[in-house]
Amino acid sequence: MIPSVFDFYAPRTLDEAVALLTEHGDDAKILAGGQSLIPAMRFRLAAPAVLVDINGLTGLDYIRETESYLAIGALTRESSLEEHAFIPARYPLLADAAHVIADPLVRNRATVGGNLAHADPANDHPAVMLAYGAEIHAHGPRGARAIPIDDFFTGMFSTALQPDELLTEIRIPRPGPFSGGAYIKVERKVGDYAVSAVAVQLTMNGEVCTAIRIALTNVSPAPMRAEIAEHVLIGQPLSDLNLEAAGQAAAAACDPSADLRGSIDYKRDLTRILVKRAVRKAAERAA
Amino acid sequence: MSKHTIQFTVNGASHTVEAESRILLVHVIREQLALTGTHIGCDTSSCGACTIILNGRAIKSCTMFAVQAHGASIETIEGVAGPAGLHPLQEGFWEKHGLQCGFCTPGMIMAAKALLERNPEPTEHEIRYGISGNLCRCTGYVKIVEAIQYAAEKLREQSAVEVPA
Numbered sequence: 001m002i003p004s005v006f007d008f009y010a011p012r013t014l015d016e017a018v019a020l021l022t023e024h025g026d027d028a029k030i031l032a033g034g035q036s037l038i039p040a041m042r043f044r045l046a047a048p049a050v051l052v053d054i055n056g057l058t059g060l061d062y063i064r065e066t067e068s069y070l071a072i073g074a075l076t077r078e079s080s081l082e083e084h085a086f087i088p089a090r091y092p093l094l095a096d097a098a099h100v101i102a103d104p105l106v107r108n109r110a111t112v113g114g115n116l117a118h119a120d121p122a123n124d125h126p127a128v129m130l131a132y133g134a135e136i137h138a139h140g141p142r143g144a145r146a147i148p149i150d151d152f153f154t155g156m157f158s159t160a161l162q163p164d165e166l167l168t169e170i171r172i173p174r175p176g177p178f179s180g181g182a183y184i185k186v187e188r189k190v191g192d193y194a195v196s197a198v199a200v201q202l203t204m205n206g207e208v209c210t211a212i213r214i215a216l217t218n219v220s221p222a223p224m225r226a227e228i229a230e231h232v233l234i235g236q237p238l239s240d241l242n243l244e245a246a247g248q249a250a251a252a253a254c255d256p257s258a259d260l261r262g263s264i265d266y267k268r269d270l271t272r273i274l275v276k277r278a279v280r281k282a283a284e285r286a287a
Numbered sequence: 288m289s290k291h292t293i294q295f296t297v298n299g300a301s302h303t304v305e306a307e308s309r310i311l312l313v314h315v316i317r318e319q320l321a322l323t324g325t326h327i328g329c330d331t332s333s334c335g336a337c338t339i340i341l342n343g344r345a346i347k348s349c350t351m352f353a354v355q356a357h358g359a360s361i362e363t364i365e366g367v368a369g370p371a372g373l374h375p376l377q378e379g380f381w382e383k384h385g386l387q388c389g390f391c392t393p394g395m396i397m398a399a400k401a402l403l404e405r406n407p408e409p410t411e412h413e414i415r416y417g418i419s420g421n422l423c424r425c426t427g428y429v430k431i432v433e434a435i436q437y438a439a440e441k442l443r444e445q446s447a448v449e450v451p452a
Contacts (some may be wrong), residue, residue, distance in 0.1 A: 007289045008354055038350045039332045103420030105335055109346040155438035190419040
């Protein structure tokens with residue numbers, strides 16, 4: 001199917017892009033990788049009057065590590081995460097997710113910034129970045145600002161970004177010693193959204209879990225953290241009993257809907273199991 | 288309505304076309320350039336039949352607007368065979384029976400070509416992972432994997448011959 005008519009702009013600088021967003025407001029959509037937006041436009045689920053294609057902006061496609069964080073430019077393709085030299089070793093939660101987002105062809109176009117800004121609860125990066133406690137950097141007519149990930153997702157397909165703001169960078173705090181992470185996703189087939197998926201980032205002190213963040217994919221109307229499950233585990237050993245309690249807490253806290261991927265009960269129970277598996281895997285990696 | 292003049296290189300030849308902004312790259316390739324080897328198998332960005340190589344990366348040409356390809360270098364299935372005959376991948380699909388109906392084959396070959404350019408010695412798992420964005424409803428993939436393994440081996444032999452002793 002052919003999308004509705006729209007005006008197309010390809011700005012060369014961030015300021016030009018922001019000026020276009022300011023001019024067109026809610027009529028404009030930002031086109032990054034386009035791997036969610038273009039299918040939505042083909043089905044006319046989205047029919048923006050103006051597209052601002054940011055693929056020509058230079059300096060937004062990078063992965064850099066500083067002493068305190070990993071900075072990912074908003075236009076970084078998913079395939080760049082997969083192929084990156086040190087991400088699999090130092091950011092295994094991010095690497096796990098990069099392998100299971102859509103399919104390899106889509107990952108050659110799809111961007112990390114787009115996956116987050118689209119704020120689809122079925123997308124994988126929202127849970128990953130919630131588990132990392134990442135920080136979103138945005139640029140708009142009033143300049144740049146940082147948004148903590150916990151304040152970023154405001155509902156289904158909605159974020160704290162203003163219509164005239166552009167997501168520019170994602171900062172992941174550099175994991176300290178004895179930290180580990182994991183992302184485990186169950187999907188019906190390659191390229192499908194998760195039935196359920198769980199992102200975990202934790203820190204261990206011997207047998208005891210001293211810090212943990214757990215987030216869930218596609219089992220709630222908006223990307224969500226399972227804070228009750230985190231509270232069950234903080235300061236505790238990761239015993240079978242504690243893991244089961246955390247899994248059950250996450251299953252109770254999530255709010256899945258029934259669809260072709262399964263019933264509500266099934267998705268809750270799958271989430272319970274995936275929380276246990278992801279925490280175990282993250283803890284193994286923290287050793 | 289916004290109409291754009293788009294210049295790009297397809298299989299080594301420079302082209303200039305005009306297209307509305309909403310026209311997908313696959314439609315320009317098929318309908319304006321008449322390169323109908325690039326297929327459309329779905330409406331949902333799922334099947335990979337429209338796979339082309341854009342600036343060295345395999346992508347779905349149904350999930351990109353033609354206007355976005357301005358300045359790009361594109362390779363389609365029509366550009367794969369050389370003057371000497373079939374490309375080792377095409378030969379592999381022939382020799383190993385890597386197709387039945389053939390509808391997915393152009394996309395499979397383009398995805399495999401990009402894969403082998405990055406990784407000339409893929410394991411079976413890496414091949415299966417590499418073509419996991421391309422659907423085939425006939426073969427069960429076993430013969431496609433064998434075809435790509437055949438091509439990988441042949442390409443390695445060819446590059447070994449080309450290296451001066």
